Amino acid sequence: MKKLLHTLLLLLVVGAAHAQDDIDSLIAIDEVAVVGRRPMKQIGVQRTQFDSVALKENIALSMADVLTYNSSVFVKSYGRATLSTVAFRGTSPSHTQVLWNGMKLNSPMLGMTDFSMIPSYFIDEASLLHGSSSVSETGGGLGGAVKLSTRPKELDGFHLQFAQGVGSFSTFDEFLHIGYGNERWQLSTRLVYATSPNDYKFVNRDKKLNIYDEDYNIVSQYHPTERNRNGAFTDFHALQEIYYRLTDRDRLSLTAWYTASDRELPMISTSYAEEEEIENRQREESLRTLLGWERIADRGRIAAQAGYIHSWTAYDRKMSLGGNSSTESPSEGIPDGTMEYSRNHLNTLYGRFSGEYLPSERWLFSAEVAAHHHRSRATGKEVIDEEGTHRIGFKEQRTELTATATARWRALPWLGVGMTLREELYDDTLSPLIPALFLDGELLRGGKLVLKSSLSRNYRYPTLNDLYFQPGGNPDLKPEEGWSYDLGFDWRLGQGKKLSFDGSLTWFDSHIEDWILWYPKAMGYYTPDNVKEVHSYGIEVETTTAWRPTKDWLVELHASYAWTPSLNEGEPFSSADRSVGKQLPYVPEHSASATLRLGWRRWEAGYKWCAYSERYTLSSNGSSITGTLEGYALSNLSLARNFSLRWCDLSLKGAINNLFDKEYITVLSRPMPGINYEIFLSITPKWGCKKSQQ
Secondary structure, X not given: OHHHHHHHXXXXXXXXXXXXXXHHOOOOOOOXXXXXXXXXXXXXXXXXXXXXXXXXXXXXXXXXXXXXHHOOOEEEEOOOOOOEEEEOOOOOHHHEEEEEOOEXXXXXXXXXXXXXXXXXXXXOEEXXXXXXXXOOOOOOOOOEEEEEEOOOOOOEEEEEEEEEEEEOOOEEEEEEEEEEEOOOEEEEEEEEEEXXXXXXXXXXXXXXEEEEOOOOOEXXXXXOEEEOOOOOEEEEEEEEEEEXXXXXXXXEEEEEEEEEEEEEOOOOOOOOOOHHHEEEEEEEEEEEEEEEEEXXXXXXXXXXXXXXXXXXXXXXXEEOOHHHOOOEOOOXXXXXXXXXXXXXXXXXXXXXXXXXXXXXXXXXXEEEEEEEEEEEEEEEEEEEEOOEEEEEEEEEEEEEEEEEEEEEEEEEOOEEEEEEEXXXXXXXXXXXXXXXXXXXXXXXHHHOEEEEEXXXXXXEOOOHHHXXXXXXXXXXXXXXXXXXXXXXXXXXXXXXXXXXEEEEEEEEEEEEEEEEEEEEOOOOOEEEEEEEEEEEEEEEEEEEEEEOOOOOEEEEEEEEEEEOOEEEOOXXXXXXXXXXOOEOOOOOOEEEEEEEEEEEOOEEEEEEEEEEOOEEOOOOOOOOOOOEEOOEEEEEEEEEEEEEOOOEEEEEEEEEEOOOOOOOEOOOOOEOOOOEEEEEEEEEEOOOEEEOOO
């Protein structure tokens, strides 16, 4: 790695020698201020929009990384290429809905989304919809929603881009983009491949080794330095996009996203087993496809989509039994020594029809109907219980129908009002009407200071695992119900000037009843029940400051912060229950992030920072060694140089992660890597492509 860093520095120095040649080929363009009326669709909406720089920073990033350093939401991660979930406003990961081009990505079996499985290089637009703002897009987002999309590149000719990443722990990342476009067609193929033994070193604070004197008396103790054991991963993603423009108003699209992943789940820090004694592995294959049609009219648009999702996941945890560890039992088809075994198959059919109509500058109407049909099958090991021998698992299906109508009215030039009504049907269960009200008013002309507020009701229905998992599923579960309130300000100052300042400040308050919790039974397994009422409230702050002192320089700072008490206000579960009035487990009360970008000509330096306060692993907020995880702050540093050669555009970047070598854990008994390095090289040939939008 030291040789790679030396090579990077050498190339950057050589690039500096050619900086003037690059500058001479640039044409300085004066800034132009563009002033327009705020979109009607944004009336009262609390939204965080990510820019393309954050999404395309480097090929090693997943959407979990993007959210960690560019928002104040809590990302609970087990490390790279392991489960990473996102929680809004003190809720659980299953209360965060995720949409990709309008289609839900949340697993109907688990209810949540693994953001480590979403390469940021596959996402062209991403935004967060906080609280009530998610109701217009999807149901069940008691905390909020993450909206992801891909879009055509508007190429004219052929396009090719290849990026190679090399990092610590023998980590390799590759990205390839091949595209072609003309007036009618836009074709795009994106491939991402990542592999690593992921065997970073860490000081194991959960173990102590003794030092003995000559008489075998303990004279001292120390924490051993170990490697992350059994943490290797191989991920492959392929995204194929086809767009065809039928007329100036009509466009067809076909998008297919394939994922194949083989990941070991690292051994916990309290394990004394040898690496070869335990195999803990998860494999996944998924295919998501979308066929779409869209027509743009003078005063609106209509669109239709049809989609299909196939997902297969396998989890195995095996203990070595000598020579028989790899032998399969003919009766069960499961290797001997297997402690845990599961196979999940999921097939989803999806359809959606939506439209918007703008009868005047003061009114906007939109409506949508959507359907999801899930067919799932879960299979586990055979067990022997009171009813005899049987295979753990279930085979179920579910149909979800939703209808949404929204009206937004610009009552006065400075006052906007919006209302959304949503209805959902899960199999034969019809939800009560789900309303959302929005209001905003300009306190300073031109949208320089805007007051925003919203109020909504929302529901989240139990997942298939909640209802049918064996053993322990509870078919009598009630849906979780929540009310959310928001009040805040948005400001946009200095637009079009050398110094600009944008931001938002929001107070939110949320009450969720019938919170679903899995708890242990006397029989030795877990079961879910509606046992909690959760009150979550707090403040969210987000600011972006951009300063361009000269045409060659750019300084940009984006920062966010959230204060999120999330308290259990339900009845005690038992006489020993000490969770009432306490912060929910794994929900930090304080979270913050910041990114600083410094650009000079073709150079760019970046600094990223994130911080989380302490988290509790126990609902009682116990202060035991295992009950509290210390808060931590992380820093990353990067330096990049762009070259414009006759035959290609070249980008070279180096990054240092965990700059100050901080020891930290996000999840109990899962130490994270210390300081580590990455180098990225991106090449974009100029042949065959007249223009491209990156």
